[in-house]
Amino acid sequence: xxxIKNVKKKFDNTxxxxxxxxxxxxxxxxxxxxxxxxxKTTLLRCINYLEDPDVGVISVGDSLITAGKAGKKDILxxxxxxxxxxxxxNLFRNKTAIENVMLALTVVKKYPKKKAxxxxxxxxxxxxxxxxxxxxxxxxxxxxxxxxxxxxxxLALNPEVMLxxxxxxxxxxxxxxxxxxxxxxxxNEGITLIVVTHELSFAAEVADEVVFMDNGEIVEQGxxxxxxxxxxxxxxxxxxxxxxxxxxxxx
Amino acid sequence: MKLFDVDFFIESFPKILAKLPxxxxxxxxxxxxxxxxGFIVALVKIYKVPILQRLADIYISFIRGTPVLVQLxxxxxxxxxxxYYEQVNYSRLTAVDVNLIPGVIYVLVAYSVNIGAYxxxxxxxxxxxxxxGQMEAATSVGMTRTQTMVHVIIPQAFVxxxxxxxxxxxxxxxxxxxxFVAGVIDILAQAKILGAxxxxxxxxxxxxxxxxxxxCIVIEVLIKKTEEYIRRYERAIV
Numbered sequence: 001x002x003x004i005k006n007v008k009k010k011f012d013n014t015x016x017x018x019x020x021x022x023x024x025x026x027x028x029x030x031x032x033x034x035x036x037x038x039x040k041t042t043l044l045r046c047i048n049y050l051e052d053p054d055v056g057v058i059s060v061g062d063s064l065i066t067a068g069k070a071g072k073k074d075i076l077x078x079x080x081x082x083x084x085x086x087x088x089x090n091l092f093r094n095k096t097a098i099e100n101v102m103l104a105l106t107v108v109k110k111y112p113k114k115k116a117x118x119x120x121x122x123x124x125x126x127x128x129x130x131x132x133x134x135x136x137x138x139x140x141x142x143x144x145x146x147x148x149x150x151x152x153x154x155l156a157l158n159p160e161v162m163l164x165x166x167x168x169x170x171x172x173x174x175x176x177x178x179x180x181x182x183x184x185x186x187x188n189e190g191i192t193l194i195v196v197t198h199e200l201s202f203a204a205e206v207a208d209e210v211v212f213m214d215n216g217e218i219v220e221q222g223x224x225x226x227x228x229x230x231x232x233x234x235x236x237x238x239x240x241x242x243x244x245x246x247x248x249x250x251x
Numbered sequence: 252m253k254l255f256d257v258d259f260f261i262e263s264f265p266k267i268l269a270k271l272p273x274x275x276x277x278x279x280x281x282x283x284x285x286x287x288x289g290f291i292v293a294l295v296k297i298y299k300v301p302i303l304q305r306l307a308d309i310y311i312s313f314i315r316g317t318p319v320l321v322q323l324x325x326x327x328x329x330x331x332x333x334x335y336y337e338q339v340n341y342s343r344l345t346a347v348d349v350n351l352i353p354g355v356i357y358v359l360v361a362y363s364v365n366i367g368a369y370x371x372x373x374x375x376x377x378x379x380x381x382x383x384g385q386m387e388a389a390t391s392v393g394m395t396r397t398q399t400m401v402h403v404i405i406p407q408a409f410v411x412x413x414x415x416x417x418x419x420x421x422x423x424x425x426x427x428x429x430x431f432v433a434g435v436i437d438i439l440a441q442a443k444i445l446g447a448x449x450x451x452x453x454x455x456x457x458x459x460x461x462x463x464x465x466x467c468i469v470i471e472v473l474i475k476k477t478e479e480y481i482r483r484y485e486r487a488i489v
Contacts (some may be wrong), residue, residue: 050390091388092385092403094403104392163439
């Protein structure tokens with residue numbers, strides 16, 4: 001269970017998050033949508049303390065952190081229960097595909113190399129990276145392959161929740177489907193996912209719940225079908241309309 | 252009178268070359284100490300450690316703003332005087348005999364401190380150039396700051412800093428030609444001695460220059476090879 005209570009965040013004097021509360025039950029898939037600048041990425045980054053919220057409570061499983069009162073250890077503990085998939089992959093450039101997945105297993109979980117390698121191979125198979133690419137460095141791999149490795153890296157730690165920040169936004173169009181397939185597989189395995197996305201059709205298909213954010217607050221949330229097909233709020237309707245105009249294909 | 256005494260040149264060359272290890276030892280050792288100093292100072296600046304950060308700024312500013320020869324004099328005259336002062340006034344450090352401290356020690360201290368200031372900036376910018384994304388990725392998989400440094404940031408920063416390290420090492424080899432002020436006989440000091448015996452300086456100085464030039468070419472090649480090897484992960488295979 002993930003609980004977010006009254007989370008606020010300011011950058012300089014701009015209020016990016018104006019008191020967000022959200023509950024996500026285990027095994028659910030939540031899609032966060034909204035215009036750029038609405039604070040969705042910041043919210044995601046606050047959940048695993050890549051960004052420190054100014055105010056509010058974040059709890060993931062047994063780990064609970066109140067903003068401003070968190071020690072280094074608590075934050076590390078929270079970060080070890082979550083994993084993050086970045087828009088631009090952020091694979092370790094000095095590590096091969098398989099080493100990227102193994103690193104946290106050997107360094108954080110202290111698994112022996114052999115065990116880490118086995119897990120990493122299993123994860124890379126799951127994201128359908130061809131075996132002959134395992135020893136390649138990220139610079140030699142396509143964006144789609146890099147993002148799938150990033151998902152494998154996040155999965156390998158067996159997190160309680162996986163946070164995905166626009167995982168397909170930086171990809172060439174023809175590579176998007178492969179990555180979405182992988183996320184779909186992960187979702188079907190019952191891992192809790194929170195995805196910031198612009199892929200409305202994907203959200204409609206995979207997400208249990210959709211959250212629409214605008215201007216630092218949650219405007220509407222509910223069952224994916226309700227929010228995407230029968231939005232109650234005017235702001236949601238306007239946003240959906242503009243997105244459908246811009247990307248007619250994906251919706 | 253000859254403009255250039257070839258026989259004297261040929262005769263002096265091996266004697267000057269014989270001091271190559273001295274120059275190499277001083278410059279390589281000072282460079283390695285400097286990297287350690289530079290790394291610590293860089294961390295102080297990156298993590299904005301209070302007080303130490305100010306001291307780091309003053310250190311870098313002072314070293315970069317004063318000639319290395321002056322720094323060398325300060326160390327060579329300063330350290331023995333401090334030790335002597337402690338012995339006479341407080342009977343401390345009595346186990347040390349100032350006259351027995353070899354000049355090489357002073358020289359190493361002076362050059363390590365000098366090169367360290369320059370390395371601090373090189374290393375700081377290299378670490379910062381690795382980028383936030385890499386740091387965040389490591390954080391997101393639960394790695395601590397130290398683990399992130401060791402496994403992700405330092406290996407990448409090293410590659411970025413390598414060309415600068417190469418330049419710094421080459422500078423170090425040349426800059427150490429001032430060590431005669433501490434009574435250390437390196438390539439240049441040896442050339443001076445040989446030249447002074449017969450008042451023929453051009454030959455020995457040219458010999459010294461050739462030796463310096465040769466070392467620097469070798470270092471350049473080595474750095475280039477290292478760089479090629481180490482940058483392999485940046486090369487596209489497909």
